[in-house]
Amino acid sequence: MRSNDGRTFTETARRTQITQAAIDVIAEIGYAKASIRKIAERVGVAMSVVLYHFASKDELVQAIINHAYREAIDAIVPELELERTAAGKLRTYILANAFFLRTHRTQYAAVMDIGMSYRTADGDLVNSLSIDPELMAGFTKLDVATILRQGQESGEFCDFDVERTATAIRGAVINGPIMEVMLNPEFDLDGYAEELVALFDRATRRG
Amino acid sequence: MRSNDGRTFTETARRTQITQAAIDVIAEIGYAKASIRKIAERVGVAMSVVLYHFASKDELVQAIINHAYREAIDAIVPELELERTAAGKLRTYILANAFFLRTHRTQYAAVMDIGMSYRTADGDLVNSLSIDPELMAGFTKLDVATILRQGQESGEFCDFDVERTATAIRGAVINGPIMEVMLNPEFDLDGYAEELVALFDRATRRG
Amino acid sequence: MRSNDGRTFTETARRTQITQAAIDVIAEIGYAKASIRKIAERVGVAMSVVLYHFASKDELVQAIINHAYREAIDAIVPELELERTAAGKLRTYILANAFFLRTHRTQYAAVMDIGMSYRTADGDLVNSLSIDPELMAGFTKLDVATILRQGQESGEFCDFDVERTATAIRGAVINGPIMEVMLNPEFDLDGYAEELVALFDRATRRG
């Protein structure tokens, strides 16, 4: 019996299960120490089972990344599309990211860790890992630069460099709190998000 | 002939040399693949020389962190102390950090990588690594929260939560561009810094 | 419907198909790397199909050997039987072997590779693999020693030790060119065979 991708139902289930376990393990002990053996132990199967379902550790990492991106897109993009104004979208972008980060802490941590640690055999960084192309479409909709551009075109936002400001927002909305949360799990993400909404409203609104 | 810490000059020189080599290697191939042997090769000595000077890899990592922090403090704190106003200090904080990041890219990359990857044998994160206590003093002076607090007390800055805003600024000034620079070495840090100065001026100034 | 050995036609066909695929794969990547999975992929079936038809890898190897020997016997023995004189048989032995080697290069390569590489779990060499007894009869007819003996009895050949000379001829006719052909696929087997015919004629003829 086969589902899509030419994969059995069992196969799909196992892959998901392993991917989730991998995320948990990486979040807990870090990518560097998250061996295939430990991931298998978390699932409760032999190590070779993991390699039966994922041809290599690289392929598992890729699955994790795709899984995480897909969930983020599924959680955040619909929220964004409820908003009409750029200001509303920016506000939602910040709040939805914070909410997602709070509810998917381990996933975020795992992806960030992979992002810093993972290198191919050649030593290249992770963006060489091919992201599932169909994700790319949704991915673009997650891009805050698009929101900023819309806001400038509509006259809602004041004058600033879109790309650079987008980097700044990503830094404040994503990269900063990730670190914070890793070091201090008590960090109040929702309060932080509200502060950010106000901050970037002051920083972007016209007049 | 002995310098401080009961270390001879030679000893101190070798330690610095090894620390630098380690930083370069980590920045180049990532912490995960930066073995003691490769670091030793970069210096041009036998692997055991590294372990002669650093009792364990943990101790070397600690030295790297202290080295990096010390250089950052030495580079940025004096700049900050030239400024009187909180707005001036915030501006300088942003610009000096950007300049330091540009001139110490490998160091930054190495520290970030360690920050995400490094765990003690127990699985604890890197902040469990004891930071040289004498650094702590200077370290506090690097804290942007202090600047923000001063600005609110002096009435230069508008009303916002100091700690949260500090996290946001660190995210935009440090965490964000680090990622950006690692993935795209051409990223224009100076232009980015100028944009940030304007952005956070709009976001923090009273009125 | 059953053919001999209590095997259905389908069964026999699959076995032949798998045996052939195995030969090709072994010739291509070597016995050491020719895993059951790769052989199954060549056939286009699941790995377990191979083990459904051959109880173990040992059994598959045995089938390969028998298959190869049978083909060699079928190709060469009839040629030999057309000849009456020992000299004619020797000549034919050399030419037919060369022709067979040229047209069954992969098979030869596979069998040679197995001959050197294959050991049972106990470490024993391949001749411990039971050769299909019915092959033995034909096999004897392939033996050059028989030809030499006939030639000495008939007075065609001069005086030499039969067994030793047979080993020499096999070395020059089979073992040598196999190596040569593996390392240099352009090697002109037919020209070589003609040279051998002349050489062993000079070496064996009376007077």
Added chain:
Amino acid sequence: MRSNDGRTFTETARRTQITQAAIDVIAEIGYAKASIRKIAERVGVAMSVVLYHFASKDELVQAIINHAYREAIDAIVPELELERTAAGKLRTYILANAFFLRTHRTQYAAVMDIGMSYRTADGDLVNSLSIDPELMAGFTKLDVATILRQGQESGEFCDFDVERTATAIRGAVINGPIMEVMLNPEFDLDGYAEELVALFDRATRRG
């Protein structure tokens, strides 16, 4: 304390010891099953010791090949150089090879096995393994084609194709008996060699 090649005496001794053990193990159980672990066990050290002295299994294989070739050259070439006539050299070539094969059975077997079994990661055969260039000189002197050419030029030998006849001689002198000896360790190599001397004398001499 260092000997040539920038290697310690201990290092050189260990390398030799490991190379010898590897040859024995390969001859005994075949290259395919001769794992680094088993070789280490034969020496009586930990597996990682082997990899401390040889960066990879490839490097060990290369050392084995070079070792075997060097010994063959050292044993046979001086014998050849004592002879003046081509016929004498051919006779010596055959006898010296047989003697060497008898006294270095395991080495021969190991090299042959590697020759058939060894593939690089790309699947290429062993001649891609770089042979120590300084060996090449002596190696050429081992080539029977050179002897045949000399014999034709001097008029000792009759007319035949040099390259093809050389292949035939190698087949009868080396490849054939190797197989024979592997399958039947009692095979009388010296008797065989004498037969070969006579055989190839008949086959090559003028008139």
Added chain:
DNA sequence: AATGAATGAGGCTTCATTCAT
């Protein structure tokens, strides 16, 4: 102060084989 040698633990991966369907 430096270093060569050795080692055990662990990492990823391949493989033949078993079993339920």
Added chain:
DNA sequence: AATGAATGAAGCCTCATTCAT
């Protein structure tokens, strides 16, 4: 007749660390 899933054993290799010199 075929196959997907699972698995343990083994393979090569990297690494931090210890020790004698």
